[in-house]
Structures are given as structure tokens and as C-alpha cells.
Amino acid sequence: MVQKEQEWISIPMTVDVPYRFAAGQYLTKYLVEMRDNGKIFAVKCPRCKRVQLPPRIVCAECHVKNEEWVELAQEGTLVAFTIMYLPLTDPTTGKPHEPPFVYGSVRLDGATSVLDHFVNVEPDMEKVWVGMRMRLVLRPKEQRTGDLSDILYYEPLPGQVRPK
Amino acid sequence: MADRVAIVGIAQTKFAPKRADVSYGEMAYEVIEAVLRQTGLKMDEDIDNSISCSHDIWDGQTISDIGITDVIGGHLRNEEKMALDGSTAVHYGTIGILSGEFECTLLMAHTKMSQTNRNIVNNDAFEPIYTRLLGFDYTSAAALQARRYMYKYGVTPEQIARVVVKNLANAKKNPVAHQSGDFTVADVLSSPLVASPIRKLDIAPDTDGAVAMILASEKRARQITKTPVWIKGIGTCYDAYYLGDRDLAGVFALEKAAAQAYRMAGIKNPRRQIDVAEVGDDFSYQELLWMEGLGLCDRGAAGRMVESGATEIKGKLPVNPSGGLLGGVPINVYGLNRVAEAALQVMGQAGDHQVSKDVKVAVAQGHSGFCGQHQCVVVLGKE
Ligand SMILES: [Zn+2]
Numbered sequence: 424m425v426q427k428e429q430e431w432i433s434i435p436m437t438v439d440v441p442y443r444f445a446a447g448q449y450l451t452k453y454l455v456e457m458r459d460n461g462k463i464f465a466v467k468c469p470r471c472k473r474v475q476l477p478p479r480i481v482c483a484e485c486h487v488k489n490e491e492w493v494e495l496a497q498e499g500t501l502v503a504f505t506i507m508y509l510p511l512t513d514p515t516t517g518k519p520h521e522p523p524f525v526y527g528s529v530r531l532d533g534a535t536s537v538l539d540h541f542v543n544v545e546p547d548m549e550k551v552w553v554g555m556r557m558r559l560v561l562r563p564k565e566q567r568t569g570d571l572s573d574i575l576y577y578e579p580l581p582g583q584v585r586p587k
Numbered sequence: 588m589a590d591r592v593a594i595v596g597i598a599q600t601k602f603a604p605k606r607a608d609v610s611y612g613e614m615a616y617e618v619i620e621a622v623l624r625q626t627g628l629k630m631d632e633d634i635d636n637s638i639s640c641s642h643d644i645w646d647g648q649t650i651s652d653i654g655i656t657d658v659i660g661g662h663l664r665n666e667e668k669m670a671l672d673g674s675t676a677v678h679y680g681t682i683g684i685l686s687g688e689f690e691c692t693l694l695m696a697h698t699k700m701s702q703t704n705r706n707i708v709n710n711d712a713f714e715p716i717y718t719r720l721l722g723f724d725y726t727s728a729a730a731l732q733a734r735r736y737m738y739k740y741g742v743t744p745e746q747i748a749r750v751v752v753k754n755l756a757n758a759k760k761n762p763v764a765h766q767s768g769d770f771t772v773a774d775v776l777s778s779p780l781v782a783s784p785i786r787k788l789d790i791a792p793d794t795d796g797a798v799a800m801i802l803a804s805e806k807r808a809r810q811i812t813k814t815p816v817w818i819k820g821i822g823t824c825y826d827a828y829y830l831g832d833r834d835l836a837g838v839f840a841l842e843k844a845a846a847q848a849y850r851m852a853g854i855k856n857p858r859r860q861i862d863v864a865e866v867g868d869d870f871s872y873q874e875l876l877w878m879e880g881l882g883l884c885d886r887g888a889a890g891r892m893v894e895s896g897a898t899e900i901k902g903k904l905p906v907n908p909s910g911g912l913l914g915g916v917p918i919n920v921y922g923l924n925r926v927a928e929a930a931l932q933v934m935g936q937a938g939d940h941q942v943s944k945d946v947k948v949a950v951a952q953g954h955s956g957f958c959g960q961h962q963c964v965v966v967l968g969k970e
Binding site for chain 1: 606607609610612613616620630631644647656657660662663699701703704708711715716719720
């Protein structure tokens, strides 16, 4: 007798929920300064003096309202990175980022927080290292859209040699 | 261990169709800052527990509280989220204080309905293999419940329309309400059909906003305010998930939740002992259904009670003097707003929509899931 194979049903479904997120008071100012003036602004806590990115209404440590804005330098230090081999999707376009590519965490000079973004460097462990000095590269002014993609990537400052 | 728990502070945003000017964290901070200022409490010194209430798919973020731990005081300390209606935050916060673990708990519920689409979000509440592919949402499910309730008890469209007329008139006196106005039964019955018998004016509108509340142990409450509102009784109960397992005209879960809350509060005759009710009228017919589930009248009698004027702001048993949810309150915030409005009535601080009679005991009801699957009842009172 032929044993019939057990059938299991599964239903394909795309759960597609459209959103429009309000940037709000703090991130609107940040995005507008970046888009219109090419500047990066952070907030400074009146109590602990931490300079926080992204700008936000409350310092989590002190639970006081952040009201002071400080402009940051656009150079900083790479504190962590990863070479990505997964084609992760950009949810604003639905398109994947082509691997391999590099994500980096950079502490811009003067900031307490780090800001994560792409790093425009060969995805090669010999070409990128923690401690590397980086510069932020924005999109040309006329192409900026007022979101985080106005930052193209970080790029290593020229003339650096990998420490032994 | 604390014997009693009190509401010692309440703050609500103005509810508005679209708050494009604030992120959801900033919107939450509006009410947190206001309730701390009102009570004179400090986040680091006084608040020892925080509970938020929101919904991942509405917020568009998994574990929707992780992005607001800074504003709610959850940084490097305790914060937990109730993924249910805001009334359950009151239930959970009260239990924490009664356990003796906490003395002063901040509750906050928020939702920006404007950032996505209610029909899509609510469709995700349905079981993916079974009725989800019908496109079902809360409104279509509610329409079945409304039809069943009207059929079983002979409730008329005019009686249900009276709920809308009453609540939108009450909302005129409530400064946080999003919509209000002088409507007639005829206006309601000629508003566009959405899912018969439910019409546009029968549905709580999409809105954005937040509510914060502080609960305290008896000892702390006495130090904080002269007008503590005591949580006299709480109860919750789930009904079946599948609509097909329930009698949609039934109010089984609400009766169980109410029985629990009334037993704790020593309420034997809710019709005599309760002075005012704030119930979850996501849809107008639900105000009637929940009045019956709360035992404020006999089964099937709520329509006639509304017609008699007894539930008006000046009536014998006012229901939703705030304008209810039909005045515009965001989903997930619904229940915390119900409790807040009931508490304001007990404090005598409801302003223009304060009921005429003296309020000693108020009841608030919130629910989660389609057709009120989960029910939460909170009884509030003076000394
Ligand atoms: Zn600080």
C-alpha cells in the first residue's frame, strides 16, 4: 500500500502597513538644518552636559528638557563598524542596499552620542579600523530631501595608516 | 503593603485629528511634563514605576515603548508596556502598588492614529488563516455586533442615534475633545453609511493624543493631594477570540469584569450606587451594550434609558458626560481617558462637563480587541 504524504497548508500574505511618521519638533530642526544649511545640530543637556544625537526632547539620564542646540563638527572617530553581507532593505524605497557594504558608528567631534551611517570604504578589514578618522559627506545641496539620506556616508580622512 | 491606591494626578492632550507638529515621544512628554508639574513630583525622586500603553502596529515600531523610555522615566529603571487598552494600565499599576513593591506609578497611553490606516491595522488583529483575508476590521465586526444586538433586544436606530446626539453635545463642554456639535437624530441617521447599521457619526473618529495619570499608595497620596480619587474596585475578563464563538449581543466578559470590580468596591446595586459612568463608546451602539454589561440597567433596556434622558449630563445616571470616545480619543488611549474622565468627575474638576449631581462613585470601562473581547472595569470613589 502506498503511504500518502501528509499535506500541510500555509498561506502567503504580505502585511503592508503604510505610515507617515512625524519628525516632531527636535528632528524637524535637525533635518531642516542639514538640508538647508548643511549643518549637523545636536542638543546639550542643561544638567549632565551630554551632547546628544539624535536631538530629542528629554535627557534620559536627567529627565530634564533639552533646550540648548550645539552645532557639531563634521569630522569624527569611528568607534565600531561592520562589513555587511546581507542585502538589508531601505524601508523608504523598498530596495536593498547592495552587499558587501560597511556600516560605521562615528562619534563626531564634540558629540557624546555616536551617529551610525554607511562608510564609503572598500569592504576590506585592512582598509577600515576602529579609531579611524572620518568625515561626513552630505548630498549636494540641490539633491537633499530632508531625511537621513541627505547624509551620503562617512569617508576616511586621507593619509591614514592602519595602526600595527 | 499598601491598603488603598489613589489617582493623584491627570493630564490629557487636546485630542486632534493630526499632530504633525510632534513626534509620538514629544506628544507623550506633553502630558508627562504636565502631570509632574501638577503634582509637584520629580521623576527621579518620586516616581518608582512607569507603565506605558500603546500598540506596536499603530506605532509602526516593534516593542513600541522602547523608543520612549527617556520621556517616561524608564531609563536605567523599570518601565513596562501594556499592549492593551489604557484602562488595563490602571489595573496593572494598581496591582503593583497593592503588592507593596511600588508607591508612586506613572501611567501614560499614547497613539497617533493619523500616521497610518485604521482598517489595515485592525485587520492585523484577525487570525491570518481564517477571517483576515475577508479584509475584516473593527468596524465590520462592530456592524455584526450592532445588528445582532438590535435584533435580539429590539433596539432602534433612533435610540442608538440618541447616544451620538448626547455625546457630541457633551463634547462641546470638554476642552480636550476633538469633535462636538449640536446634531439631531435625523442628522445622525442621514450621515453616510459605513457598514450598516453603522454610519460615519456612529464611529469614534481617528485622532492623535496622549493621557498621563499618577497612581499612589494611600500614604503617598495623602502627601501629594487633597483630592485623591480612590480605586475602589478593578476587574478584567477576556471573552472568546473568534467572533463565531461568542454571542455578539452578549456581554459575558464585561459582566464578569464588573462583578469582580463591584465585589471589591462593595457595590451591590450599581444602579443606585454608581453616580456617573464613562464607558468605551468606540461605536455608538456600544455605549448601550456596555451600560447593560455594567448592570446600569436591564438587558435590552439601555436604548429606552437613553431616550428617557436619564443618561444626560443632568440626568439620574449620566453616561459619558465628557462626550465619550465619539468626541475623539485615540485607540489604546481610550480606557485611560475613560478612567481620567471618571476621576475628574469624582474630584469635582471636570469643569463645564461636571455632572450636576454629587459624585461619590464613578465607574469607567475600557475594552480591547474587536467587539470588546477584553473588558476592564474600574470603580472610583471619594473617601
Ligand atoms: Zn542630562
